Amino acid sequence: MKLRIIVNPDLCFGAAACVTVSPSHFRMNEKNKAEVLENNEDVRAGNPIYDRIIEADDAKKEELLMAARSCPIAAISIWDVESGNRLYP
Ligand code: SF4
Numbered sequence: 313m314k315l316r317i318i319v320n321p322d323l324c325f326g327a328a329a330c331v332t333v334s335p336s337h338f339r340m341n342e343k344n345k346a347e348v349l350e351n352n353e354d355v356r357a358g359n360p361i362y363d364r365i366i367e368a369d370d371a372k373k374e375e376l377l378m379a380a381r382s383c384p385i386a387a388i389s390i391w392d393v394e395s396g397n398r399l400y401p
């Protein structure tokens with residue numbers, strides 16, 4: 313399945329819980345905002361990626377949902393690309 317992962321950089325205050333839960337999909341940048349990675353892939357050409365579509369199996373989906381739930385201010389939203397449904401929050 314394809315999941316769209318969005319971090320709202322205006323809400324993110326750098327708690328880094330998402331990075332702790334899923335370090336292969338989130339990392340903190342120099343602005344102390346969480347960026348979305350795919351399998352540890354680093355930022356593209358220096359532009360922060362706060363919105364990314366990721367190919368996920370059930371295990372990866374659970375990990376991404378756990379990361380989103382761990383965010384204290386719900387700065388991460390997760391969407392099922394094919395159905396268009398928001399999975400979180
Ligand atoms: S847990 Fe939320 S506030 Fe903390 S770095 Fe991740 S997105 Fe930002």
